[in-house]
Amino acid sequence: MASSSHRRRPQPDRHFAWRPVRGPLLAVTAVAVVALVVTLAVAFRPGTAAGAAGPERAVAGSASRTAPGTPTPPASPEPSTAAPKPSASKRTTPSAPPSTTPSRRAESSTTHAASVATTTTPAAGRIRPGTTYQGVATSYDVGNGDGACSYGPTSDVMTAAMNTADYETAKACGAYVSVRAASGTAITVRITNECPAPCAVGQLDLSQQAFAKLAPLSAGRIQITWSLLSPAVSDTVSIRYKTGSTQYWCGIQAIGHRNPLARLEVRTGSGWLALPRTEYNYFLSDQGTGCGHDIRLTDIYGEQLTVPALPVRANATQQTTLQFTRH
Structure with a gap:
């Protein structure tokens, strides 16, 4: 800025440069020259504004080198935070099958050998226990x-x-x-x-x-x-796969149950899946999900029986040792 002001100041001097030279003018000119020399000497001396620009650039340069490093600490936690997620899922995934498999074996063997059943919320439909209906025959x-x-x-x-x-x-x-x-x-x-x-x-x-x-x-x-x-019966529950059933599509039917059947489920990798019931009394798995796996039957009283996995044999009646409780 000092040099810029210095360039603007000589303009009036050039304007009066056409006048005749007089003694005072020479004196003024000499003083101006001396002032210019002093000004230039001071301007370029170390520690002045011109020299201070160097350190300022150096600081700015060091700041610019530091700036990329500044985001680095927050950036490093992001990978470190994301990393545990896969490792956590890996720990969870292997642990799931061991906890599921033993419970499945225990449930299947216990139910099959001793006909032990579990109980859930009753699921009666229109026909309810303890109710008398009127009609014609x-x-x-x-x-x-x-x-x-x-x-x-x-x-x-x-x-x-x-x-x-x-x-x-x-x-x-x-x-x-x-x-x-x-x-x-x-x-x-x-x-x-x-x-x-x-x-x-x-x-x-x-x-x-x-x-x-x-x-x-x-x-x-x-x-x-x-x-x-809910009468006394001599039979136990049987399972029958519909004609045409395979591991890719199957219809499942329960036969010989003492009490009306409210729900039929098949075991899948993610738990129990309830299959839709048809008017012709088969429960269908259109995608083959659960075909050949464990089967869980629930009667209208809420009692559940788990049938261990049976082979998918179309139109074959496979008897179990299970039966619902008499009420």
């Missing part, structure tokens, strides 16, 4: 005993078809029901079929053999009351 020819529940042919003729509403997408399949006529006569039947419209809510379509124990077949239609039973 009709009759039909059961043929070989097969029906919508897909149990297959049977010699047991004490069966019935449940109206669609109470059938509830096969939830009524396998249920034992006590049916009482107005006369006081009572029989026990097992639900193996569905009675579509015009069957009304509360209506049971009995096998002809069962109906005949309550009234003559010629009666056609009689008033009844009925309620759910």
Whole structure:
């Protein structure tokens, strides 16, 4: 800035340079020259503003060298913070199978050998224990005993078809029901079929053999009351894989359960998976998830039975040692 001001000051001197030279003017000029020399000497002396610029640049340079290093400490924790995450997941992942595998073996062996079951929240549908329902009874020819529940042919003729509403997408399949006529006569039947419209809510379509124990077949239609039973049975639960089942797709069915079945689940790598139930009483795994793995059955009372893994044998009935508790 001193040199810049110095360049602007001589402009008036050049303006008066055309006048004749006089003594005083020479004196003034000599003084100006001396002042200029002194000014230049002071300006370039070490420690002045011009010389101070050097240290300032040096400090700035050192600051610029330090600046990249300054973010370095925060930057280093970021990798160090991220690093434990993979290591933590690696520690968790291997530890999961050991904790899962022993519990699976313990549960399977205990349940299979001693028929020990667990209990969860009751999951009754429309048909509830301890409730008496009113309706009418009709009759039909059961043929070989097969029906919508897909149990297959049977010699047991004490069966019935449940109206669609109470059938509830096969939830009524396998249920034992006590049916009482107005006369006081009572029989026990097992639900193996569905009675579509015009069957009304509360209506049971009995096998002809069962109906005949309550009234003559010629009666056609009689008033009844009925309620759910949990009877003594000699069979244990069996598992059947549907025709066409493989490890990539399967339908699973439970047969011979004392109480109505509320849920069927298969074991997967991430836990238990509940399979959707069809109207023909199979639980489907469209993607093959859990096919051939452990199976957990839950009845409407909330009792759970775990069936150890069974091979996927299509249309083969595989019996277990398990049965739900009588109520």
